[in-house]
Amino acid sequence: MEDEMEKVTSSSSNNEEAEAEAALQKKHLSMLDRLSKRHPTKSTTTSTEPPTESTSSFLSRFSQLKSSIESHLSESQFISSSDPSHLKSHFDKISQSISDLEKLVAQSSYFLPSYDVRSSLKTVSDFKRTLDNLSSELIPKKKFSFKNKATKVVAESKQSITPVLDSVQSSFTVRDSPGFRNKTGEVLIGEFKESEFGEFTVSDLDSCEVRIIGCVRALFVHRLKNCRVYVGPVTGSILIEEVEGCVFVIASHQIRIHGAKRSDFYLRVRSRPIVEDCIGVRFAPYCLSYRGIEGDLHGAGLDVETGNWANVDDFRWLRAVQSPNWSILPENERAEIVDISNSECRKEEI
Structure with missing residues (x-):
């Protein structure tokens, strides 16, 4: 008798677990459906657009751009000593690369976890600060004036x-x-x-x-x-x-x-x-x-x-x-x- 009751209890428990799992799966699918309707398909014409809307593809592209920027930043001291006249164009290229990295984060932020967005934005901010410091250190500052500007x-x-x-x-x-x-x-x-x-x-x-x-x-x-x-x-x-x-x-x-x-x-x-x-x-x-x-x-x-x-x-x-x-x-x-x-x-x- 006790064995039969244990079987009934076990069967009931299994049924409850199965129902709970099915309800959770249904809720998850419903959430994904709402998210897909909430975010329209993005244009793929922008060069910094990730090839697919996934965290892994974003992190791969982000890592490539990050490594490139780090490499160019590390070259700054060498360029300063060997050919200082090229420093400004060198820094301009780095600034553009940082902007491309920032745009990549912006374009991907709607499907990224909040932690990845914050971490990526901090990396961009750190790059900007490093570039500002290098520019201040290696290029003499000139007083700003609009007189000779095109704009x-x-x-x-x-x-x-x-x-x-x-x-x-x-x-x-x-x-x-x-x-x-x-x-x-x-x-x-x-x-x-x-x-x-x-x-x-x-x-x-x-x-x-x-x-x-x-x-x-x-x-x-x-x-x-x-x-x-x-x-x-x-x-x-x-x-x-x-x-x-x-x-x-x-x-x-x-x-x-x-x-x-x-x-x-x-x-x-x-x-x-x-x-x-x-x-x-x-x-x-x-x-x-x-x-x-x-x-x-x-x-x-x-x-x-x-x-x-x-x-x-x-x-x-x-x-x-x-x-x-x-x-x-x-x-x-x-x-x-x-x-x-x-x-x-x-x-x-x-």
Whole structure:
């Protein structure tokens, strides 16, 4: 009798385990189906695109580019002593390779585990810091001036552009790239129509409006309050930190936001936007216009709307439910198209 009861108990237990396993498998397949519908098939025309959308193929490509950059960085001291006149072009090639690596991460981030994204971004950041240090060490610095530049930067309200270093401590690496700094209540206009500009910094502004027409390679934004920032396509990445009460209309391959409060972001982005330590941030699709923006977006590989403006990753929110730190901006509160073609900017109220 006891043997029969043991058999019945064992059979019941096996059935429960089988049912639980089947339910788990069904749940897993359902999740995969939702993910496949959530992320549209990506174009394969970009040279840095991984051959297949898998973590292993990404890591293989990432490792190849990483080794190449490390090799070129290690050659810098030798080039400096043997042929210093080639240093600038050498560093330019390394900078472009780092940008390619960053784009690879951006294009792959939507299917990568969060750990791989963070680790890869740290590698990119370390490469940039190393290149900056080598450049500062091996190439004498020259005072920045727009007088001999092919591109022209103008601004209203007697603004000026200077390579002033930020004195306030920040988690950003302090950069001496050209940009707008330390302004209050001004309209600041940057025009880069002839070719892609390099890195550009916008920092320590209060109640200002920033308009950047044309393409830049990278944009760094920090310590802004009550500002409006309208930016054409950024071919690399945008890094934003410590902003409050602001509106951003920006397009880039990768956008990272840290320490933002009560701000709205109108985005076009190839990868999932990343937020960290943010409160009350809202997102909507890109709505900028100026003469020639279609060509600029096409040249930057940002002419196609991916819908990633709504696929935000909150690195401080690890639960399965929606993060309370960000939300979709309601349609009835969104701006219409913002046109910055003329100095008298025509735009809807935001």
